[in-house]
Amino acid sequence: MSFITLKNINKSFNGEPVLKDINLTIEEGSTLGILGRSGSGKSVLINMLRGTKEYAPDSGQVLFDLAICENKKCLHVEPASKAGGKCPECGAELQAKQIDFWNAGRLEKAAIRRRISIMLQRNFALYDEQTVIDNVLNAMGDEGRYEEENIYNAIDLLEMVQMSHRVTHVARDLSGGEKQRVVLARQLAKNPMLLLADEPTGTLDPQTAEKLHQTLIEGVKDEGISMVITSHWPEVMNHLADDAIWLDNGEIIEHGAPDTIVENFLKTVPKAEQVEKIEHTEEIIKVQDIKKHYYSIERGVVKAVDGVSLTINQGEIYGIVGLSGSGKTTLTKMMIGLTEPSAGELVIRLGDDWIDMKKPGPLNRGRVTPYLGLLHQEYSLYPHRDVLGNLTDAISLNLPAEFAKIKAAHILETVGFEKDKSMSMLTKWPDELSGGERHRVALAQVLIKEPNIVVLDEPTGTMDPVTRIIVTNSILKARDELDQTFVIISHDMDFVLDVCDKASLMRGGKLLSTGTPEEIVAELTGEEKADMIKDH
Structure with a gap:
């Protein structure tokens, strides 16, 4: 079932095109991988899907197929497959609706954004002075934050990202890899229907990255959460993505199976210069x-x-x-x-x-x-x-x-x-x-x-x-x-x-x-x- 459809998307900064005529469909519950060189437009596309004001398309549409609560005071949204069911927030009926995200009303757009979580590259976005578990609880909102159910949910999320041994540690004392895993727990605590991950494992060692990959599989893919992920690691695309695109200079130059896209992209990677090893003694x-x-x-x-x-x-x-x-x-x-x-x-x-x-x-x-x-x-x-x-x-x-x-x-x-x-x-x-x-x-x-x-x-x-x-x-x-x-x-x-x-x-x-x-x-x-x- 279609979840997000991009139609003829164009975006420029100061007259310089960064996305050119992007047409793409993301299926509900699937993971789209975006591969491309630095400056190809990957992060721009991620931020556009997030709804960041500065990344509004110059032309084209970002269409969400959703089930939206008929109660106008609630407006909770779920993926379209939930249409006809009951709203988990107020119990009213969920009705199928396609929403043009960037042309939607303020309340509808805000309702969609609340169900989108994002992990930005090299941005750990934690409260440094708070403990690990407080960082996760804060992501659940103010109401009932310290209720027993929320605390158990936070502990479960930290176990999922293999950070339960750091529950009472202050965030500033964590390593970069540990911070990134807590960020993921925070994003999952928001109960997203869409997770946007921009190079989520770029700064991690392969062992920690593999742990995070497994968490993304268990905590996102297996839970039916849709995901869009950018990465330069071939194994990320092959392990996580169901579908992949190769962006170059703002254009989709290839769209298909992740292993094929990765193979063709890697053919363009140059070799490192071979230099003679010199012994330094001073x-x-x-x-x-x-x-x-x-x-x-x-x-x-x-x-x-x-x-x-x-x-x-x-x-x-x-x-x-x-x-x-x-x-x-x-x-x-x-x-x-x-x-x-x-x-x-x-x-x-x-x-x-x-x-x-x-x-x-x-x-x-x-x-x-x-x-x-x-x-x-x-x-x-x-x-x-x-x-x-x-x-x-x-x-x-x-x-x-x-x-x-x-x-x-x-x-x-x-x-x-x-x-x-x-x-x-x-x-x-x-x-x-x-x-x-x-x-x-x-x-x-x-x-x-x-x-x-x-x-x-x-x-x-x-x-x-x-x-x-x-x-x-x-x-x-x-x-x-x-x-x-x-x-x-x-x-x-x-x-x-x-x-x-x-x-x-x-x-x-x-x-x-x-x-x-x-x-x-x-x-x-x-x-x-x-x-x-x-x-x-």
């Missing part, structure tokens, strides 16, 4: 028995990092790998002075001097921090500045106007934008960019200040395969041309094998092994390889 970061312990009343002592020692050399691309929650992000935050160590030694070389990163002040840690660059896993751009502003004024990079444009355009080329497009990108606003484009601009924001050491937290998380290869090559180019040192936090061993000279494996706050990426892979068990290597 030390720049030294870490000795570093620890970071937290204490809370509920949890006692939490050993986020527990006695880690390592050395990183000038010009190396060094990977710190491990599954979600292993301690790798906390370790790198201590390296760049964002988090104070509980114990141990951590020094960074600046010129001929070794700087103690535990000591604050302009003569100590403050001397090094201007030469450190960090791309957070939860990065963000300044929404009220265009791309040029984000790459200059917003980060206090004061340059003559014309030189600023040239330098900004050049750095955009470095992160994979085509030469003839990089100059026009400078006048775009962040909300006009796709998720992958924003990611690359955020990486450019780090590289444009020419730091000595660059820390990248899951740098390929939400990137399609083509963009991923472009960024891989960009990192290699930046290291060779600028003599930069890269510390890369990742759960993606395929990426680490492509780009890193050396890697350390972390688990449970401890460093288990250090060596070449190939040596790290050789030490993994068969099960671990399956979790961390997508192509295994």
